[in-house]
Amino acid sequence: MDYTERLKNVSVLGAAGKMGSGILLLTAQELVNQTLKQKSNEQKFVLNAIDVSHNALDGLLKYIRAQAQKFAEKKIVQIREMYADHENLHENSDFIQQYVNDVVDIIKPTTRIEAAYDSKLILEAVSENPELKNKLFKQINTNNDNHPWFFTNTSSIPIQEINNNAGLNGRLMGVHFYNPPAIQKLVELIKAESTLPELAAFAAQYVKNLKKIIVPSADIAGFIGNGHYMRDTKYGIDLATELSKNMPLSQAIATVDVITRDYLVRPMGIFQLADYVGVDVVQYIMKVMHDRNIDKNLHSTLLDRMVKSGIKGGQNSDGSQKDGFFRYEKGRPVAVLEPDKMDYVNLESIQSEMQSYLGDIPAGIVKWKTLLTAADKHQQLTQWFANIQKDNSKGSQLAKAYLQKSKDIGLRLIKDGVAAKDADVNTVLITGFFHAYGPINDFIN
The missing domain is CATH 3.40.50.720 (NAD(P)-binding Rossmann-like Domain)
Structure with missing residues (x-):
C-alpha cells in the first residue's frame, strides 16, 4: 500500500x-x-x-x-x-x-x-x-x-x-x-x-x-520536550519553595518567574508557562514520568494542592487564560497565588520587595522578542550572560544556577538515551517552546 x-x-x-x-x-x-x-x-x-x-x-x-x-x-x-x-x-x-x-x-x-x-x-x-x-x-x-x-x-x-x-x-x-x-x-x-x-x-x-x-x-516517558520541561518546572517549584523560607511563597513564585523570563530571556516565566500548559496537565505528565521510574523527583505537593482546589490554569473556550499560579486580566498576569490561602496577591504590591531581593539587573539586558529577528542573536546572548556571570546580585546568582540546571537536564536526556544528540534537545526547546537558545550551551562556564 x-x-x-x-x-x-x-x-x-x-x-x-x-x-x-x-x-x-x-x-x-x-x-x-x-x-x-x-x-x-x-x-x-x-x-x-x-x-x-x-x-x-x-x-x-x-x-x-x-x-x-x-x-x-x-x-x-x-x-x-x-x-x-x-x-x-x-x-x-x-x-x-x-x-x-x-x-x-x-x-x-x-x-x-x-x-x-x-x-x-x-x-x-x-x-x-x-x-x-x-x-x-x-x-x-x-x-x-x-x-x-x-x-x-x-x-x-x-x-x-x-x-x-x-x-x-x-x-x-x-x-x-x-x-x-x-x-x-x-x-x-x-x-x-x-x-x-x-x-x-x-x-x-x-x-x-x-x-x-x-x-x-526515544520511546521513554516524557520524550525530549516534556523530559526537559517537566524537570525544568520542578526545579522552579523547588527553588520557589526554598526561597519561601525567607519570604512569602507568593513572592517566591513571582521571583522565580522573573528570573526565568527576564534573566534567562524566555518568552514566559516558568510558572506562567505552567498556567498556559495547564497546571493539571503538568501535574499529570509529571505523574506519568514518576510512575514509570523515569524520575522519582517528579512530584509536587504544591501542584497537588492547586489542582485539588480547582486552580488548573489552561485556556477558556475563547482562548483567554484561566487563573493558575497567576491571575490574569486581558492576558497579562496581575496577581500571584498565595498557596497557603489559595488566594491572590497583587503583583504591584510586592514589586519593591522583589526588586530589593533581586538587586539591580545587570547592564545590557536583552529582550526575548527582539532576539527573534536579530542577526547577532548569539553575540547578544553571549554578552548578556557574561554580564550575569560577572554580577554578584541575588538575581544573577539565581539565574546562573537555573541556566546550569537547565543544561544539566538537557545533558541528562542525552545520557539517558532519550535524545540522540545535543542539537535534538536544543531544537525541541527552541522550536517547540520558542526559547531563544537551547539549554545545552556554553554561555555560563
Missing part, C-alpha cells in the same frame, strides 16, 4: 479539541494536495472528524474554513500554482474560495466512532488518558478489517506501552505535534520497539509533507 492509498480514508479522534483541530486542518490540506497532484478524480479521499460533541464539530468547521482561508491568502502564489489547470478560476478570490471549499469538503464530521472502522490511518488526539486511548484503539482495531495504522499525539505516555495494552502489533507510532499544530513547526516522532519500519517511514513522509521540523525521540 503506497502513501496516497494509505491516506484514502483517514480518521482523526478528538478532532474538535485544541490539538485535534489543528491536526485535522493539516491533514485535510495534505489530502487536498494529494488530490490535486493525481490530476484525476480516480482517488477519492475521506477525512473523518470524530468527536463526542455535535456543537464542537459545528465550531470545528468554522475554524477549518477560517484557517484555510488565511493560509490561502498568505500563500496565494502557491495556491494559484496548485490550481493552474483549473481554467474556470481567474481572480485570486476564485482560487482562494476553491481551496477553502476543497479543504472543508474533504472533512466528514461525526460523533460516531464507527466511521473509523473503514479507515486505513487513525490519528488520535484525545485527552492524555491511557485508558481512553487504549479503549478507542482496541475498539477500532477489533472492528476494522483494514489493519489500520495508528498515530498517537501523546506527549508523555510510552508508545510501546499503548501498543501492548491495545494489542496493535506494531501498528502504532508516536507523532507528537506541539500546540498549536497549525502554527508550531516541531513534531517529535517516537518509534516504539515494535513499530513497523514501513509505518515509521510513512509517518516521516507525512510530517515532512506538512513542512514540519522532525526531531526523533
Whole structure:
C-alpha cells in the first residue's frame, strides 16, 4: 500500500479539541494536495472528524474554513500554482474560495466512532488518558478489517506501552505535534520497539509533507520536550519553595518567574508557562514520568494542592487564560497565588520587595522578542550572560544556577538515551517552546 492509498480514508479522534483541530486542518490540506497532484478524480479521499460533541464539530468547521482561508491568502502564489489547470478560476478570490471549499469538503464530521472502522490511518488526539486511548484503539482495531495504522499525539505516555495494552502489533507510532499544530513547526516522532519500519517511514513522509521540523525521540516517558520541561518546572517549584523560607511563597513564585523570563530571556516565566500548559496537565505528565521510574523527583505537593482546589490554569473556550499560579486580566498576569490561602496577591504590591531581593539587573539586558529577528542573536546572548556571570546580585546568582540546571537536564536526556544528540534537545526547546537558545550551551562556564 503506497502513501496516497494509505491516506484514502483517514480518521482523526478528538478532532474538535485544541490539538485535534489543528491536526485535522493539516491533514485535510495534505489530502487536498494529494488530490490535486493525481490530476484525476480516480482517488477519492475521506477525512473523518470524530468527536463526542455535535456543537464542537459545528465550531470545528468554522475554524477549518477560517484557517484555510488565511493560509490561502498568505500563500496565494502557491495556491494559484496548485490550481493552474483549473481554467474556470481567474481572480485570486476564485482560487482562494476553491481551496477553502476543497479543504472543508474533504472533512466528514461525526460523533460516531464507527466511521473509523473503514479507515486505513487513525490519528488520535484525545485527552492524555491511557485508558481512553487504549479503549478507542482496541475498539477500532477489533472492528476494522483494514489493519489500520495508528498515530498517537501523546506527549508523555510510552508508545510501546499503548501498543501492548491495545494489542496493535506494531501498528502504532508516536507523532507528537506541539500546540498549536497549525502554527508550531516541531513534531517529535517516537518509534516504539515494535513499530513497523514501513509505518515509521510513512509517518516521516507525512510530517515532512506538512513542512514540519522532525526531531526523533526515544520511546521513554516524557520524550525530549516534556523530559526537559517537566524537570525544568520542578526545579522552579523547588527553588520557589526554598526561597519561601525567607519570604512569602507568593513572592517566591513571582521571583522565580522573573528570573526565568527576564534573566534567562524566555518568552514566559516558568510558572506562567505552567498556567498556559495547564497546571493539571503538568501535574499529570509529571505523574506519568514518576510512575514509570523515569524520575522519582517528579512530584509536587504544591501542584497537588492547586489542582485539588480547582486552580488548573489552561485556556477558556475563547482562548483567554484561566487563573493558575497567576491571575490574569486581558492576558497579562496581575496577581500571584498565595498557596497557603489559595488566594491572590497583587503583583504591584510586592514589586519593591522583589526588586530589593533581586538587586539591580545587570547592564545590557536583552529582550526575548527582539532576539527573534536579530542577526547577532548569539553575540547578544553571549554578552548578556557574561554580564550575569560577572554580577554578584541575588538575581544573577539565581539565574546562573537555573541556566546550569537547565543544561544539566538537557545533558541528562542525552545520557539517558532519550535524545540522540545535543542539537535534538536544543531544537525541541527552541522550536517547540520558542526559547531563544537551547539549554545545552556554553554561555555560563
